[in-house]
Amino acid sequence: MKRTTIENLNDYIGEKVLIKGWLHRVRKLKAITFLILRDRTGMVQCVVENSFMDISSIKLESVISIEGILKEGSNTLNPFEIMVQSLEIINEVHEELPIEINKKQLEVNLDTMLNNRVLSLRQEKKNSIFKIQGLIAQGFREFLINEGFTEIFTPKIVAEGAEGGTDMFEVKYFENKAYLAQSPQFYKQMMVGAGYERVFEVGAVYRAEQHNTNRHLNEYVSMDFEMGFIDNEEDIMIMEERLLKYILEKLEDQGEKHLKTLEISLPKINSNIPRLKFSEALEILRNEYSKTELEGDLDPEGEKLICKYAKEKLGSEFLFLTHYPRRKRPMYTMPCGEEETHSFDLLFRGLEITTGGQRIHNYAMLLENIRYKGLSPENYEGYTNTFKYGMPPHGGLAIGLERLTAQLLGLANVRETSLFPRDRTRLIP
C-alpha cells in the first residue's frame, strides 16, 4: 500500500489509508486511545481500540506507520480521523525525551533548544521558521531570475578580504594562508564586469567578530545581488523595494499555514519606503531623542529609535538610510562629494537588514580610494585589474537571510533562525 501524506488525506474519506510519521501525542481512555501522528505535512488524530492494542507503552516520537479507515469526525486538527486497523513501529524511541515538543510553545531556553536541535525543530513553531526561511530564499531567486539576473557561485576560500581585512577566519590552505570570505563583494562585481551585468548569489559568509550578541552570527547566509548600467544607488533601492514586495507576497501566498502557526502577520510595502540621509537621521536622533553621541554609524539603540521615528512619523516599518559617511564605508563604495557616499542601509523594525550602494567603476578612482582608506592597491590586484578593461557603472546589496527571517517573524535572537548557528562559543551540533 502507498503512503498518503497527512495534507492529502482529505481526498480519501471513507477509504483505507496508510500513513507514516512520528507519534506526537497519546491520550488513553477507558475503551479507546487517541493518538496523534505527525508527518512533514501536518498532524492527524487516530483512534485505537484498547482491546486491539495497548499503544500507551510506545514512547512519544517513535516512528510508526498506521493503516486504517479514514472517517469523518470533527476534532481540533481536522474534520476527519483514522480508525486504526494496524500499527507498526518502524523505529522506536527507547530513551526519555530531553525536551517536550508537543506543546503550542517550546518552553526551553535558547541553549537547551540548540543543544537538542533535531528535537526542538520538530516543535511546530520552530519547524515553521525554516519553511518560511526556505520561501524567502526562493523568492529572492525567483524575482531576480525574472529580472534577468544570473545565479553565480563564488569561492569562500579567498586570499584577500573585501571589507578591509579584519575579522576574518584563517584557513590553512596547503602551504598557504587563506581566509573565509566575509562577502562575495569582489566576485560579484567582477561578474558584472565579466559581461553578466546582473548576478546574484545565496551563500555562506563568515565574520570572525568577537562579540556574541543576539544579532550576530559568525557564519550566516548572505543574499547578494549586483547589477550594472545603473544611474546611481537609487536604482538598487528601487530594485530592493520590488524584491521585498515579491518575497512578502510569496510568503502570504505559499507560507500561509506557517505564518498562522507562528501567529504572524506580515508588514506591507504599499508605496515607496521612506529615505532619510544618514546626517538627517543623526539630526532627528539628537533633536527628538536627545541621542547625541553618534558619529559615523548608528548603534543598536540608534537603529531602534530611528525605526520608531519612521513608524510613527513616516508610517513605515522599513527605512532607507542613505549617504553614509565616506570614512565608514568600504573602499569600493562610490563617494558622493568629499564626505558622503552613494550607499544605503535598509533598516526594518530596529535592525539593519541590508547594506548596499553604488560602487566605484573607474580604475584610477578605485586605486585612489583604496589609498584613502589606508590600504595598498598591490594587495587587491586580482580585483582591481577588472577595472582596467571596461567596467560599467554598477551597484548592489546584501541581505542577511537569518536577520530578515528573524525580523519578519518577530524573533529576538537571530540564532533562532539559523538551523545550526555558529557563534563565539558554539560549534556543535
Added chain:
Amino acid sequence: MKRTTIENLNDYIGEKVLIKGWLHRVRKLKAITFLILRDRTGMVQCVVENSFMDISSIKLESVISIEGILKEGSNTLNPFEIMVQSLEIINEVHEELPIEINKKQLEVNLDTMLNNRVLSLRQEKKNSIFKIQGLIAQGFREFLINEGFTEIFTPKIVAEGAEGGTDMFEVKYFENKAYLAQSPQFYKQMMVGAGYERVFEVGAVYRAEQHNTNRHLNEYVSMDFEMGFIDNEEDIMIMEERLLKYILEKLEDQGEKHLKTLEISLPKINSNIPRLKFSEALEILRNEYSKTELEGDLDPEGEKLICKYAKEKLGSEFLFLTHYPRRKRPMYTMPCGEEETHSFDLLFRGLEITTGGQRIHNYAMLLENIRYKGLSPENYEGYTNTFKYGMPPHGGLAIGLERLTAQLLGLANVRETSLFPRDRTRLIP
C-alpha cells in the same frame, strides 16, 4: 531615454533606441564603420558614418552607450542594425587587452584563461557555460520543491568530518580548531529526523585533496538531497532519474540559445537508467577489457570503460553502479549483507557525478558500524544522538554541480565550469 537590451530590440524596428554595453568589434570601411555592441543578452551591429565620428580609436571592450535608429537590414547577427546618431564612452579601456575574446573560440590555455577570468568570461562560449550552470542549479531546486522538499542552509564550519576525517581544511575558530565541511551529510540527515523528511541544499563543500587532476576541485558546489520514509536506495535512484530528466528538459527549454552557442546537444533519458552491481561491473571489466587490478572502487580508466560498455551494450550514457563494498563506503551507509551496501554511484560519460544510497537509521546499528570502520562513536555524538529519538528510514545523494556541468557540456577539465576555481595551487583570483 530608457535603455533597451539587445534581445528586445526586435520590438523597436524603425524607432530610436538607446543601447549600452561593451565594444565587441570594429571594422572600418571607407565611408562608414561597422561596430558590434555586446550586452548581457546578445550582440548587435551598428553603423557609424566616418564623417560623423572616428570610432576606430576607441579600444575594444570599452563600455559605451549608443543612440540611433533601428533599421531592418540583414547581417550575421540579426535581421536589423542600428544607424548611430550619438555614441558616448561610459568607461574607456586604456590598456591593451591581454587576451582576445571576440572570436568564436577562446584560444588561450587554461591558466591564461583563469588568470584573466573576467575577460575570458566575456567570450561567448565561456559565458554560456555559467548561464547553463545557473539553470542546472535552478532545475535541481524547482524539481525538489515540487516534490515537497524543504531548502536548508547548514554550517560549513564544523567540528567533525562526515567522511572519516581525512582531507579536511583546518580553520582557526577563535580558541578552537574547526574544519570546513566535506559535505552536509550529517546535517541533512539530521534535518530529515527534525521532521522535515525531505530536504535539499545547494552549497559549497571542501576537500583538501592533494591531487591536482582535471576532475577535482578543492572547493565545489554540492547539490544534496535527503529523504525519509524510503524502502531502500532504489527510491533515491528513481528520484534522481526524474530529477535529471527535469533538469535536461529545463535546459532544452530555457537554455536553447546557450546550448547552440556551445554547439551541444543534450543526452536523453528516455527510460530507466541501467543498473549494474559494482561486483558485476568488475566482472565485465575483467572479461571484456582485461582490466583485473580493480578492487573496492573504480579508477578513472575503469569508469571510462564501464561507461563505454553501458553506451555500447546497454544503450545509455548514464549508468548506476550499485551495492558498493561496505569497507569502501562511509560509516553512515546502510549495509546490505556482510560485504555490500545499499549505495550507488551514478556515472555519466566516464565520470562519477553522484554518490548516494540508503543510510543507517537504527541507533545501535550506527554505533556498531562506526566501530566497524575503526572510528569512535564518542567523536560523533552531535550526530548520533539524533538516532535515539525516532529516525525514519532514509537516504539521499550528492551531485557535483561543476562535474555535471562539465560532463553535459563536454568540457574535459572541471575548472572550466568553476567561475573562480580553487585547486592545489590556485587561490587567485
